[in-house]
Every structure is written in structure tokens, then in C-alpha cells.
Amino acid sequence: MxxxxxxxxxxxxxxxxxxxxxxxxxxxxxxxxxxxxxxxxxxxxxxxxxxxxxxxxxxxxxxxxxxxxxxxxxxxxxxxxxxxxxxxxxxxxxxxxxxxxxxxxxxxxxxxxxxxxxxxxxxxxxxxxTISRLCELKTGAYLNRDKIRDLYDLAFIADRYYDQLDESAKAHLQTAFEYKDLEQFDYLVRTQSDPLIDNAIMEDRFLKALDKLGIITADS
The missing domain is CATH 3.10.450.620 (JHP933, nucleotidyltransferase-like core domain)
Known part of the structure; x- marks a missing residue:
């Protein structure tokens, strides 16, 4: 930098x-x-x-x-x-x-x-x-547009605050990451370059989030 x-x-x-x-x-x-x-x-x-x-x-x-x-x-x-x-x-x-x-x-x-x-x-x-409401707003943004920053932010929320989210926010997160999963992740990383985003950190958090949500497991 x-x-x-x-x-x-x-x-x-x-x-x-x-x-x-x-x-x-x-x-x-x-x-x-x-x-x-x-x-x-x-x-x-x-x-x-x-x-x-x-x-x-x-x-x-x-x-x-x-x-x-x-x-x-x-x-x-x-x-x-x-x-x-x-x-x-x-x-x-x-x-x-x-x-x-x-x-x-x-x-x-x-x-x-x-x-x-x-x-x-x-x-x-x-x-x-609240973090739960921000999670809901971010999942809405992520589902309605293709911005790598939305994905990064959701991966951060899932990594840092998952246990503090209410059930509604967790359900929103589940829906977003089921609908836009690893294939979408690869697409965003391949097509968007953002100097404010660390792709390695985002990937690690995203995979952990998929594991927490039961979408994939650590052994998949």
C-alpha cells in the first residue's frame, strides 16, 4: 500500500x-x-x-x-x-x-x-x-447485485458475529449463501478487483461461513 x-x-x-x-x-x-x-x-x-x-x-x-x-x-x-x-x-x-x-x-x-x-x-x-439488521440488509444487497464488497462484508459478519445473530438474520444469511455459493464467489473474485478487499481473508471466512451454515463441510 x-x-x-x-x-x-x-x-x-x-x-x-x-x-x-x-x-x-x-x-x-x-x-x-x-x-x-x-x-x-x-x-x-x-x-x-x-x-x-x-x-x-x-x-x-x-x-x-x-x-x-x-x-x-x-x-x-x-x-x-x-x-x-x-x-x-x-x-x-x-x-x-x-x-x-x-x-x-x-x-x-x-x-x-x-x-x-x-x-x-x-x-x-x-x-x-443492530448487527442482525445489518446482516439482513447486506444479504438483500448481495442477492440483488454482484459486488465483491457485499460478499466480503457478509463473510466478515458470519465470521465475527454469527453467534450473536438472531434467527431471522441467520436465515437470510443461509438463503444468500445457498443461492450465491462457491460458484458465485469464484465469479466475483475472477471478474472484480478491489484494492480494499483481501481475497485470501475473504475466502477463508466465506468457507467457514458455508461450514457453519451446513452448506458445505470442512471435509468437502
Whole structure:
């Protein structure tokens, strides 16, 4: 890994952390962190995640609140930002923290009116989905698109958190890895190259997950 690449990731991660602190500064924060950055910031995911993806609880969010928080936090840290999308269901901003070639994308989805409290947790001062809910969301993503990062994240969840998953999440994981099994794994590794993914680690975790789920055994 080059020094420049490492420096970029360090600065980008600092911006992610700063923006997440700003978003979570108020006790009634309605924005729930999801996706790879939720796994990285709250559950120890060992690959870098570049964007902040949120679910906003539509019943609790005035139309201007998302951009107001972005603006206030950017002012506090000397960042600049621009509005990229503003609809009834999606709001998106790009934050320039000093590297205009790699802005931080922050996106909030407002497709859910309310989110049950049992689906969320407070981890490291961040409102985030539980690991079981993140597993369900990731399996949905993995089944609906072919992205090697989704596979890596699911293999990580299965390796690190399988015993903590509820039965629904385990069932989602089982379905995903039965439908997209070793053949799909080989296809993704062959056709996608991602500098943020360690294929050897992913393969080891994926095979262990198939073993845990009874899809293949260690002796297969």
C-alpha cells in the first residue's frame, strides 16, 4: 500500500468520524447509520468503507434537517460541501475535507417512516442498526447485485458475529449463501478487483461461513 493511499484513507476516515459525531450530536438524532461504514465504525470491519449511508426516520425529520446538520458540522471543521440530491426519499451531499478528488459522500434515505427501536443500537456514540439488521440488509444487497464488497462484508459478519445473530438474520444469511455459493464467489473474485478487499481473508471466512451454515463441510 502506498504512502499516498494510506494518507488519503487516514484523512478520509477522520472526515467520516467528524461528520458522524456531528450527525449524532443531538440526543434525538433520527439518522441511522447503515452499510459498510456502519460495520467499520461500529462493528470492527477490517476493510475501508468510503461513504456514509443513513436511514432517516421520515416521521421525525424536517425537510431541511439533514442539510442543516451537514452545514453546521462542516463549518465546525473547516470543510466545504455541496448539495447533490434533494428529493422526498433521498438527500445527498458531498463533503470536501481537503481532498477535492475524493469527496466524502453522505446520503440519507427516507423510505421508511419509522424504524422499530429493536432494530437499532448505540455503538461508539453512533445510532446504528443492530448487527442482525445489518446482516439482513447486506444479504438483500448481495442477492440483488454482484459486488465483491457485499460478499466480503457478509463473510466478515458470519465470521465475527454469527453467534450473536438472531434467527431471522441467520436465515437470510443461509438463503444468500445457498443461492450465491462457491460458484458465485469464484465469479466475483475472477471478474472484480478491489484494492480494499483481501481475497485470501475473504475466502477463508466465506468457507467457514458455508461450514457453519451446513452448506458445505470442512471435509468437502
Amino acid at each position: 502506498s504512502e499516498d493511499n494510506e494518507s488519503w484513507r487516514t484523512a478520509h476516515r477522520e472526515a467520516i468520524d467528524a461528520m458522524l459525531r456531528g450527525i449524532n450530536a443531538e440526543p434525538d438524532n433520527p439518522f441511522i447509520l447503515k452499510g459498510g461504514t456502519a460495520l467499520m465504525a461500529c462493528y470492527g470491519l477490517d476493510r475501508f468503507s468510503e461513504d456514509i449511508d443513513l436511514d432517516g426516520q421520515r416521521a421525525n425529520v424536517p425537510s431541511n434537517r439533514f442539510f442543516s446538520i451537514i452545514d453546521q458540522t462542516c463549518r465546525m471543521h473547516g470543510y466545504s460541501w455541496r448539495k447533490a440530491k434533494d428529493t422526498s426519499t433521498v438527500r445527498r451531499a458531498f463533503v470536501d475535507y481537503g481532498n477535492p478528488e475524493r469527496p466524502l459522500k453522505i446520503e440519507a434515505s427516507f423510505r421508511r417512516r419509522q424504524v422499530p427501536s429493536q432494530e437499532t443500537a448505540q455503538v461508539n456514540g453512533i445510532l446504528v442498526y
